[in-house]
Amino acid sequence: MKYDLVVVGGGPAGMAAALRAQKESVSNILLVEREEELGGVLRQCVHFGFGLIYFGEELTGPQYAERFAIKIRQSNIDVFVATSVVQLKPDGVLVLSGEKCGLLEVKAQAVILASGCRERPLGTIPLTGTRPSGIFTAGMAQKMMNLGGYEIGKRFVILGSGDIGLIMARQLKLLNRDVLAVIEKEKQCGGLERNRVHCLEKYHIPLQLRCTVTEIHGKNRITGVTIKNLFNEQEEFLACDTLITSIGLIPERELAEEVYSDGRLPDWLFLCGNACYVHDAVDDVTLEAEETGRLAAQFVVSGKITKRAKHISSRTGNAANSDIICIGCPKACALIKTDNGFAGAVCGRKDPVPSCLCH
Template identity: 50%
Template sequence: MKYDIVVVGGGPAGLAAAIEAKHRGVDSILVIERDRELGGILQQCIHNGFGLHIFKEELTGPEYAERFIEELVEEGIEYKLNTMVLDITKERELRAVNSVDGFIRISAKAIILAMGCRERTRGAINIPGTRPSGVLTAGTAQRYINMEGYMVGKKVFILGSGDIGLIMARRMTLEGADVKAVAELMPYSGGLTRNIVQCLEDYDIPLLLNHTVIEIIGKERIEGVIVAKVDENRKPIKGSEKHYGCDTLLLSVGLIPENELSMSVGIQIDNITGGLVVNESMETSVEGIFGCGNVVHVHDLVDFVTEESRRAGKNAARFVKKELRNHGPIIETKAEKGISYIVPHKIRILNLEEKLDIFMRVNDIYMGAKIVVKSDKGIIKKFNRPHMTPGEMEHIVLDADILKENKVSKLSIYVESEGS
């Protein structure tokens, strides 16, 4: 099998990338999805709040996904479901398997990686105690309830305040469960402010900052958890322990970009995000292989995933048509004080069009601060930010002409706050 572009992943990132590539004049496109249907994680996100940026209206996850699935079908883009990609080569050959075709080899002129991310499990955070049933990741519970029709528990404690955990606190409450509390190790929530308000405060569910679960109690089924306050080093404080009776513990303790496939082909990975290192065109360190969505860095809003993925699809099409330039000046980006990471990691000046979109996260809560963009020539621009938190991604836009005219070779971004 031969295609111009093969997209690995049929979630929101893969769908948007494939459709955009089609709009840019590439007809030979294949989307490969390992699940039984297209749409990815959106299919289990039955709450609203999606599409405010892209469609200027509130949609549920399945509604948002359906718009892209319908467009994919209308455009005649080929896709394979229940298909697992086993490996990829630097020559852009994919090996995959499914129950219909068996083992298949696919060659592509360009590949777009859009595998999304997975949840951290109990094993990743090493909670002491027994191993009873009733300990699940929040996303697994979400799928059981919203797609499979199974209620996972009646007395629930949630560890971690990521967006899925916050949303599941509300979802479990609406299904009749008693949600005891949400504990968060850090001094701030890992989720969006709107989810804290709409999912916890509106339902009188306590958010315990600087707290963690130090023991799971129960033999066959979980019977309770021991929760303790932590100090500035994230270590439990003796004497602060409290017992919460529950039959279910949901974990919302972080997401990990799904990059085993990427690493097998030798693509460079960012040590901070666990995601792909990409340039201005969303191209990885292996020529002709692009990435987008949560496989690059974990996003808050699916609208941002769509915008980023369209950029990947457009540039994959440019690569196929030999319109991308792999020479000329390169700008290295660097995250400095207050910034955890920056995407993109490298910028090839000759491929810039009118503007450059830069995404990042701060590593603390900042009020009345500024995001400062500085080059080797001096400060380029400052962006006022009345409120920033690690749970919400920051987005800035730079005029490409400024970078070109000043012959910038390095770009550093940092937070300027009162007293700094």
């Protein structure tokens, strides 16, 4: 089986890249997704905060993903769901495995890798004690609760202040669960300022900086953790029945490593979205994926490309030098106080949310 373009990953990046490539006159396209449905991680992100930059309105993750999934269904793009790419060969052949296709080899003129990223596991940090039940990564906890409807615990400690961990802290609080603390080893919160304020400060969830978990207690189920202050070396015990970790994301691009040689990727292989680097906002993922789809289409048509897709970030760059930033969306724009309120939100918001009013 042959395709002009195969896109690996049916999340927002993969869908946006495939649609843009089709718009650029590439008609023979295959989109491969290992989950049962298109949408990627957005399917489990039931909170609002997506789409302000790309659509100009605030959506939930499933709403954002569905807008692209509808376009895919209305197109003539072939879609294999519940299908994994188990191998990518140097000649552009992909080996697929899934219920719909069985074990199948597909030859592609160009490949876009939009496989997203995975969470850094607990085993990557030095931690003594047992490994009982009740320990989850933030993404897995989110998936089990929002897609599976599972009850995963009652008293929580969250290790790491990444955005998913902050969002889960808020969700657990809204479900009347005890969130004892968010533990962060660095001197500042690892997530967006918007999420620190809206998820922790607003709900009075303690953020312990320069601290880490050094020991897990419990046999069958976790009963508590030892927290160490990295500044003064003091330790304390927190009784809990669930530990959620949010300690970083790793771009998932092992398939690209199979064809990486002489310090570069082959011209026919393109990376986009979080498989390229971890983005702050899904809107950035979409914009970059569209550019990647355009370049891949250019390669299919002409056999060459003029440049690789540029990195896109919704951060404005000057926010770090401002005392007041907007936390209405992930752009974190620097705001200026005027007689009529605040100005400076470049996403077009008429009602920027200054951080100084939320402290």
